[in-house]
Amino acid sequence: MSQIIRIGMDTSKYIFQLHGVDASEQVVLRKRLSRKAMLEFFAKLPPTVLVIEACGAAHHLARELGRLGHAVKLIAPQLVKPYVSRNKNDGR
Template sequence: MTEIIRIGMDTSKYIFQLHGVAAAEQVVLRKRISRKQVLEYFGKLPPTVIGLEACGASQHWARELSKLGHEVKLMAPQLVKPYVQRNKNDGRDAEGLCEAMSRPSMRFVPVKTAEQQAALMLTGIRDGLIARRTQLSNAIRGYAAEFGLIAAKGVDKIEPLLRRIAQDENLPDLARELFAVQGREYARLEGELKAIEARLLAWHRADALSRRLAQIPSIGP
């Protein structure tokens, strides 16, 4: 079998398209395989270089294919697009990936370990909790203003505002009940956020690279 030096693999939920070339850049592989066949197929191939678009599940496949002895190159979709021919389809996408990864100027996305991926989840979940807390804070502040209760800006002003609301006997009972619902949700978000931030700090202290980055001006604290 002709040695395959490079394979572009277009991924989807169920069917993966492969496009491989040999040393003289002649096409020696055009193949469709199911998701379940990927590891079995590449487990039988001699080590080669595989190009994937950096999108959903690409980090997983990069780790798994690396375990089989292959070198995996991840590329941002916008950098691959110029190499995909017109009339886009899975075959042309795989061909475009194969072409793009050969370019000396191509910038590749680092392959992350499972532990690094989990750390990214921490930051993503923290950002989501902060966004939800901000949205809820604005809602509480807005509803309170309709009853003449004004609070200064800042999340640290929300809990005092909720206490003022709970003690305000001029508010309708329904309003106080609904503010109480918002207060419980706010307390829950605060608790989850503190727990996530504690986990994130523990990870930072245990990760050597993260500690080194923290020493760089404008990056660290």
């Protein structure tokens, strides 16, 4: 598997959708995880950049993932629109 340099995370109450790319911006990771499985997944992953839409729970999540060594970037909700494909608002 290519080295993941950046992961975008779509958050919800119970399920997290991950989308990871390598240095050439090719998709190398698409994963749907529960909250518990997500923290276990990131504990095993080498430090990388995570991008999360800012919301109430995102700040807590950013602190938890930061403790695992990852660099977390929160982006404003109005700046997320360019990254949405097919007008879907969830990870399905």
